[in-house]
Amino acid sequence: MxxxxxxxxxxxxxxxxxxxxxxxxxxxxxxxxxxxxxxxxxxxxxxxxxxxxxxxxxxxxxxxxxxxxxxxxxxxxxxxxxxxxxxxxxxxxxxxxxxxxxxxxxxxxxVLPEIELGDLSKISVEKLTSEITDKDIDSMIDNLRRQQATMKEVKRKSKNKDIVTIDFKGFIDSEEFEGGAAEGHRLTLGSGQMIPGFEKGIVGGKAGEDLEIEVTFPEDYQNEDLAGKPAKFEIKIHKVEEPQLPELNEEFFKKFGIEAEDEATFREEVKKNMERELKQAVSNKVKNDVVDGLLETTELDIPTALVDQEIDRLRQDAVQRFGGQVDFQQLPKEIFEEQAKRRVKTGLLFQEVVKKNDLKADPAKVDEKIQEIASTYEQPEEVVAHFNSSPEQKSQIESSVLEDQVVDHVLEQAKVKEKKVKYEEAVQAGQPQQG
CATH class of the missing domain: 3.30.70.1050 (Trigger factor ribosome-binding domain)
Structure with a gap:
């Protein structure tokens, strides 16, 4: 040969x-x-x-x-x-x-690229800090009650948090535009589902009324043909419904998997869940900033084969989320290409940080993460035993811990600035990015 x-x-x-x-x-x-x-x-x-x-x-x-x-x-x-x-x-x-x-x-x-990591000291990371207030807990419990609410039709003027059933038709320069009309549409007022000004223009309207409102599409609206343009909407209100919120009792608490005899105990459990969510959101935001910084400071070519493999994984995930009714290969590759490239680049960069610094998953941190996951279940000791007896499951936790250690390593050299924000802002900022 x-x-x-x-x-x-x-x-x-x-x-x-x-x-x-x-x-x-x-x-x-x-x-x-x-x-x-x-x-x-x-x-x-x-x-x-x-x-x-x-x-x-x-x-x-x-x-x-x-x-x-x-x-x-x-x-x-x-x-x-x-x-x-x-x-x-x-x-x-x-x-x-x-x-x-x-x-x-x-x-x-x-072949896998030769990677020369950029200057980690040039990476800027914004670390959010936040406190959960009684008002935040009240808002969370109100949201939970609204999830379980029943609706009652009312004849009064509509107000925020009511659900209105409407027909609407949109016009730009006196001409209807595509996608600007609907019939029998149910809309929660104040939810922010529609463009700014639309829901506010309906507040105060009653069933049977015809309204005409003028709004302007945001400059960054996803449809570029409509972005920044003024529009007029003709609206017919068919029905106004008021949510009937359930009582805060044991039956309600159980619907969210919480065993509590009184509201104070329920509030404490809700707060614990919010604290976990806040911790995860802050961690996600930091990780996103670290990934962005690594991508900005390091140039690398990525193999097409790895991108194609990641696109297929993303397509399969999408099919599963939507009920598996189509063959994943029918979904256009282009939809997932940028997300796949980001994932592949991130994986290669994290591997390089691990290799260059001889990082290994800290057993104590692995145990800590398993305990953290187990604490959200009714029988935590069974969950811990499951992870410890399943090499595959434990390996996934070890990979997650190793990623956290990569982030910590980068943070030691990056420019980190703390910023205090409200709970909702922190949670919103910590939404996982694509990839």
Missing amino acids: QVSVETTSNIERRMTIGVPAQEIDQAVQKRLQETARTVRLNGFRPGKVPMSVVKRRFGASVRQEVVGEVMRDTYIKALQEQDINPAGWPKLEPTVMEEGKDLEFVATFE
């Missing part, structure tokens, strides 16, 4: 491999002999078909099959000899494969 490797880009390699003709011919002959023993052809007894007939009938297909196997096997052997770690399967193209001649083929593939 003869091997030569050509570097065609930072991450692409072109490997030319030669295999002696004798090796191919022997493999083809052996396969034809095996075929002769089992093949059934009219006019011949089983196992008695002449080799000349077998070769004439099956020689070309057997040779193609053998060449495919030899290319695969010798490619893998060549990688080991050359100490090359590919990032995905190659494109294999035979250049010489005639009978009696040495086989020659080219394997084109990508």
Whole structure:
């Protein structure tokens, strides 16, 4: 076997491999002999078909099959000899494969990039701090009650938090625009579902009334044809409904998995959940800033094969979220491309930080994270035992802890600025970014 490797880009390699003709011919002959023993052809007894007939009938297909196997096997052997770690399967193209001649083929593939981390001291991270107030808890409990509310139709003027059933039709320069009309639309006033000014213009309206409101689409509106433009909406109010909030009692508490006999105990449990959410949000925000900083300070090429694999994972996740009614391959790759690239880059950069600094998951932090997860269940000791008895589950926790340690390592060198914000702002800022 003869091997030569050509570097065609930072991450692409072109490997030319030669295999002696004798090796191919022997493999083809052996396969034809095996075929002769089992093949059934009219006019011949089983196992008695002449080799000349077998070769004439099956020689070309057997040779193609053998060449495919030899290319695969010798490619893998060549990688080991050359100490090359590919990032995905190659494109294999035979250049010489005639009978009696040495086989020659080219394997084109990508390798993981050589990464030179940027200056971590140039990374800026904003670390949010927040306190959960009684008002925050009141607001959370109000939201929980509204999730369980029943609706009662009212004849009064509408107000914020009412649900109105409306028809509406939008106009720009006296002409209807696409997507600007609906019938029987249920809208919670004050929810911010619609563009600024729309819901406010309905507040005070009653069932049976016709309204006309003027609003302006935001400059950053997703539909560029509408962004920044003034519009007029004709609105018909069909119904106004007022939410009937449930009582704060044991039956209500149980709906959220909380065993509490009184409101004070329920509030304490709600606060604990909010504290966990706040901690996670602050952590997410810091991690997002670290990832952004690493991406901005480090240039790297990423293998197409890894991006394609990540796109497929994202497509499969999307199908599962929407009930698995379509084949994931029907979803356009372009929708997920940027998110996939960010994920692949982030993974490679984190791996480089781990390798460069010889980081390993701290067993104490792994146990701490398992305990933290277990504390949210009714039988925490069973959850802890499950993680400790499942290598796969524990490995996922170890990976998560290692990511946290990468973030901590970057923070030691980055510029970190603390900013005090309200609870809602912290939670909103900590929403996971795509990728």
